[in-house]
Amino acid sequence: xxxxxxxxxxxxxxxxxxxxxxxxxxxxxxxxxxxxxxxxxxxxxxxxxxxxxxxxxxxxxxxxxxxxxxxxxxxxxxxxxxxxxxxxxxxxxxxxxxxxxxxxxxxxxxxxxxxxxxxxxxxxxxxxxxxxxxxxxxxxxxxxxxxxxxx
Numbered sequence: 001x002x003x004x005x006x007x008x009x010x011x012x013x014x015x016x017x018x019x020x021x022x023x024x025x026x027x028x029x030x031x032x033x034x035x036x037x038x039x040x041x042x043x044x045x046x047x048x049x050x051x052x053x054x055x056x057x058x059x060x061x062x063x064x065x066x067x068x069x070x071x072x073x074x075x076x077x078x079x080x081x082x083x084x085x086x087x088x089x090x091x092x093x094x095x096x097x098x099x100x101x102x103x104x105x106x107x108x109x110x111x112x113x114x115x116x117x118x119x120x121x122x123x124x125x126x127x128x129x130x131x132x133x134x135x136x137x138x139x140x141x142x143x144x145x146x147x148x149x150x151x
Contacts, residue, residue, distance in 0.1 A: 061097050062126035062140035065089035069099055069124045073146055080120060080146050088129065097139070098129045104143065120146040 068091065072078040080103045089097040104121040123143040131137035 058097070058128070058139055061089065061092075061094035063142075064092050065094055065097050065099055065126050066124040066140055066142040068092045069101055070122065070142060070144055073101070073122055080122060089126070096129050098127055100125045100127070103146070122146045 068089070069078065069087070073080060078101070081101055082103065085101045087099050087101065088095065089099060102123045102125075104123055121143060122145075123141060125138050125141045127134065127137050127139060
């Protein structure tokens with residue numbers, strides 16, 4: 001009857017030709033290629049997810065830093081500056097972020113540009129420390145009144 005083929009260490013069964021061996025090799029190579037493509041796509045998706053996660057963390061840090069600066073101004077611990085003031089976000093645990101604090105005309109009077117306006121505004125812009133001052137690199141900007149009570 002038929003002799004069973006027991007692997008590559010024995011001679012191939014009768015009728016098994018070299019072209020069949022070549023086809024089997026091609027099938028294995030195609031399977032490996034497909035596995036590589038799927039694995040690469042999976043790794044690329046994971047890298048994209050991780051990058052989005054890092055961006056989300058930076059945004060959270062930027063919001064925390066801007067809020068901290070605003071509360072310091074409102075609490076009287078940081079004076080309202082005449083010129084833009086640069087600082088870093090180390091105090092809130094984000095050493096890789098920095099900010100720029102700018103005083104702006106507020107409201108009341110004859111409009112927001114009126115120097116006799118009844119209240120002042122501040123703007124805090126947060127950047128990655130490596131790109132400080134580059135407007136297109138700003139992560140977050142907060143503009144609000146410099147005081148909680150408007151007078």
